[in-house]
Amino acid sequence: MGKDLRKQSFETLAIHAGQEPEQATGAVVVPIFQTSTFAQEAVGKDKGFDYARTANPTRKALETCLAALESGAWGLAFASGMAGEDAIAHLLNTGDHVVMGDDVYGGTYRLFKRIFERHGVGMTAVDMRQHAAVKRAITRKTKLLWIESPTNPMLKVIDIAAMAELAHKAKALAVVDNTFASPYLQQPLLLGADLVTHSTTKYLGGHSDVVGGAVVGNSADLHERLKFIQNAAGGVPGPFDSWLVLRGAKTLAVRMERHSANGMAIAEWLAEHPKVKSVNYPGLASHPQHALARRQMRSFGGMLSFELKSGGEATAKRVAARTRIFALAESLGGVESLIEIPLSMTHGSVKGTKLAPPAGLIRLSVGIESVDDLIADLAHAIG
Numbered sequence: 001m002g003k004d005l006r007k008q009s010f011e012t013l014a015i016h017a018g019q020e021p022e023q024a025t026g027a028v029v030v031p032i033f034q035t036s037t038f039a040q041e042a043v044g045k046d047k048g049f050d051y052a053r054t055a056n057p058t059r060k061a062l063e064t065c066l067a068a069l070e071s072g073a074w075g076l077a078f079a080s081g082m083a084g085e086d087a088i089a090h091l092l093n094t095g096d097h098v099v100m101g102d103d104v105y106g107g108t109y110r111l112f113k114r115i116f117e118r119h120g121v122g123m124t125a126v127d128m129r130q131h132a133a134v135k136r137a138i139t140r141k142t143k144l145l146w147i148e149s150p151t152n153p154m155l156k157v158i159d160i161a162a163m164a165e166l167a168h169k170a171k172a173l174a175v176v177d178n179t180f181a182s183p184y185l186q187q188p189l190l191l192g193a194d195l196v197t198h199s200t201t202k203y204l205g206g207h208s209d210v211v212g213g214a215v216v217g218n219s220a221d222l223h224e225r226l227k228f229i230q231n232a233a234g235g236v237p238g239p240f241d242s243w244l245v246l247r248g249a250k251t252l253a254v255r256m257e258r259h260s261a262n263g264m265a266i267a268e269w270l271a272e273h274p275k276v277k278s279v280n281y282p283g284l285a286s287h288p289q290h291a292l293a294r295r296q297m298r299s300f301g302g303m304l305s306f307e308l309k310s311g312g313e314a315t316a317k318r319v320a321a322r323t324r325i326f327a328l329a330e331s332l333g334g335v336e337s338l339i340e341i342p343l344s345m346t347h348g349s350v351k352g353t354k355l356a357p358p359a360g361l362i363r364l365s366v367g368i369e370s371v372d373d374l375i376a377d378l379a380h381a382i383g
């Protein structure tokens with residue numbers, strides 16, 4: 001960060017952190033430094049960049065911006081959300097143990113269950129709304145608590161400050177996947193988390209045109225270790241993908257306001273619908289952790305899930321195939337609305353486990369289109 005941007009507000013940081021006019025030409029927008037290597041004047045005498053896996057100016061601008069948006073000291077960008085999570089998991093050693101929420105993105109569970117368990121890292125999944133259950137799950141070997149809030153796809157809200165406290169008592173790291181909320185709605189580092197991770201594919205990128213990941217923190221030691229893993233394992237984003245996330249992040253604040261307003265209106269409409277059994281949205285007063293969500297989040301975002309009273313999985317699939325504006329697709333957080341069936345799509349990897357969501361659950365990623373058009377689309381699809 002060139003000037004002291006730390007004191008500035010979120011909206012300003014999103015547009016300016018790491019993004020001063022470029023020195024050689026004055027270009028107002030950070031250029032796409034599409035190069036794999038950097039010429040050196042003499043051996044070891046470079047301009048801060050030598051090889052683009054280690055560092056690239058476009059990626060560096062993004063990393064500075066991500067750190068500012070999460071109120072962290074540093075940020076690291078990755079080729080996908082999973083690549084960032086994989087880097088965090090590589091902090092662990094054989095014999096270590098992880099306590100994880102029991103309603104996390106299916107790919108996160110799969111990473112720990114199918115890859116890291118093979119390398120001797122144990123894992124226990126637990127409902128993190130039950131603090132006593134989390135305490136029971138923590139052992140002497142527990143080195144990391146993996147917290148997602150709101151959760152994917154049930155929209156449970158987890159008390160991040162309380163989880164961080166439990167982690168620190170056990171001398172373990174508190175890691176928060178902040179993908180659903182985005183840093184505009186919630187800043188886990190300020191609540192005591194050690195690391196925040198994102199799929200920047202989602203709200204940070206915001207336009208469904210890039211896959212990326214991020215890890216942000218404060219500790220210099222964790223920065224060194226994760227930067228080493230990032231470079232040694234090499235899961236870095238290219239310059240164009242870094243640029244797309246950086247450009248998307250500029251409008252995060254205004255997008256999240258609209259996502260939240262649309263999400264709230266649709267949740268309220270669904271809650272009143274005679275064919276709807278239940279709606280999971282932290283902004284509804286009926287949500288079991290609504291009070292916690294109000295404390296922890298600025299507003300409630302664009303993600304929600306619901307179940308119909310009858311018909312189960314088959315009816316849910318039929319509804320998902322009948323919308324015209326909501327595209328039937330995996331992913332979330334873009335300006336366009338998406339609809340999906342988690343158990344058959346994004347969470348297929350937890351089918352048959354205790355993490356499996358209900359088969360008839362429908363998940364919406366509410367975009368920023370006209371909310372009247374979105375409601376009309378759902379009304380038609382639900383019938």
Ligand code: P1T
Nearest residue numbers: 080081082105179199201212330331346
């Ligand atoms: O897809 P990728 O950028 O690698 O991010 C993985 C990831 C991590 N964390 C959360 C909370 C996520 O939701 C995801 C990806 N999720 C979807 C693709 C989805 O539709 O839920």
